[in-house]
Amino acid sequence: MKAFYAGMRGWLLQRATALYLLGFVICFSLRGLLTPPASFEAWRAWMLSPGPRLATLLFFVAVALHAWIGLRDIALDYVKPFALRLAVLAAVAGGLAATLGWAALTLSS
Amino acid sequence: MRLSIFRYNPETDSRPHMQDYEVTPAPGDRMLLDVLERIRTLDDSLAYRRSCREGVCGSDAMNINGGNGLACITPIAGLKEPVVLRPLPSFPVIRDLVVDMTRFFEHYHAIRPYLIRHDPPPEREYLQSPQEREQLDGLYECILCACCTSECPSAWWNPERFLGPAALLQACRFIVDSRDQATDERLEQLDDAYKLFRCRVIMNCTHVCPKGLNPAAAIERIRQAMLRRGL
Numbered sequence: 598m599k600a601f602y603a604g605m606r607g608w609l610l611q612r613a614t615a616l617y618l619l620g621f622v623i624c625f626s627l628r629g630l631l632t633p634p635a636s637f638e639a640w641r642a643w644m645l646s647p648g649p650r651l652a653t654l655l656f657f658v659a660v661a662l663h664a665w666i667g668l669r670d671i672a673l674d675y676v677k678p679f680a681l682r683l684a685v686l687a688a689v690a691g692g693l694a695a696t697l698g699w700a701a702l703t704l705s706s
Numbered sequence: 707m708r709l710s711i712f713r714y715n716p717e718t719d720s721r722p723h724m725q726d727y728e729v730t731p732a733p734g735d736r737m738l739l740d741v742l743e744r745i746r747t748l749d750d751s752l753a754y755r756r757s758c759r760e761g762v763c764g765s766d767a768m769n770i771n772g773g774n775g776l777a778c779i780t781p782i783a784g785l786k787e788p789v790v791l792r793p794l795p796s797f798p799v800i801r802d803l804v805v806d807m808t809r810f811f812e813h814y815h816a817i818r819p820y821l822i823r824h825d826p827p828p829e830r831e832y833l834q835s836p837q838e839r840e841q842l843d844g845l846y847e848c849i850l851c852a853c854c855t856s857e858c859p860s861a862w863w864n865p866e867r868f869l870g871p872a873a874l875l876q877a878c879r880f881i882v883d884s885r886d887q888a889t890d891e892r893l894e895q896l897d898d899a900y901k902l903f904r905c906r907v908i909m910n911c912t913h914v915c916p917k918g919l920n921p922a923a924a925i926e927r928i929r930q931a932m933l934r935r936g937l
Contacts, residue, residue: 601897
């Protein structure tokens with residue numbers, strides 16, 4: 598087994614997170630369609646049970662990683678001046694980190 | 707036959723322009739290169755590359771009515787008139803339809819396009835099974851005309867660091883060659899954010915290849931080889 602480097606790591610991570618996102622959307626949609634919650638409180642209680650809570654947290658982690666690789670690729674392709682690219686990547690990282698933090702806070706409440 | 711041809715002579719022109727020509731093809735003129743040769747008998751200042759005139763050398767690659775191709779294997783029958791000829795997009799123009807291919811060949815040389823062996827050479831030839839030889843089909847036929855790289859948007863965006871479909875197809879040709887012993891080094895060399903992974907699978911390369919090759923599939927084979935090596 599050999600190490601993956603920057604190119605393959607990003608490519609693999611983007612595909613792995615895409616698979617997780619797809620699985621999450623399918624599972625949660627099926628759950629909602631097949632056994633719809635009786636009320637908001639019932640849905641909230643189910644979402645905050647350990648399994649769905651962890652899965653949802655991982656969903657947001659996957660979204661952040663997937664979006665980071667995609668947006669980083671766009672920046673590498675289109676944003677050529679180094680300072681501007683750094684600013685764009687910092688803004689993207691900040692936005693994704695804030696989204697992830699907000700999701701984690703919501704799920705921990 | 708009417709043609710509109712990109713003209714630029716850096717010694718006399720301040721900017722490029724399109725020049726119209728009207729020429730009557732002779733009965734034996736079947737390919738676009740035949741017509742260009744006929745135009746050159748009328749206007750010997752027109753510059754373009756040509757050599758084998760049968761789709762083997764790749765010299766006369768140019769942009770024909772908006773798509774890249776080889777003039778020598780492009781039939782004039784069916785070409786929409788006026789036939790608009792431009793140099794390969796994204797390549798620096800030296801003069802008229804002649805482009806500077808320095809960077810293209812730098813990328814080609816960067817993939818080390820030759821067999822690398824660590825063992826001592828055999829007394830006679832390197833042997834390959836028919837199955838091992840088949841792995842090279844669709845790869846060794848590349849004539850390095852640059853039609854693919856010139857039409858690749860990823861190569862337009864990152865011309866210095868993305869190797870481009872032609873060089874990557876050639877890289878694949880040596881990665882899958884059973885006689886080569888530098889597969890790991892080759893894969894490691896390509897595994898960064900730019901050399902290979904700027905490919906967005908747009909597939910202009912496959913659409914435009916005048917030899918009918920599939921550089922996008924070759925790039926995918928390299929990714930799979932990297933994945934197998936890592937796992």
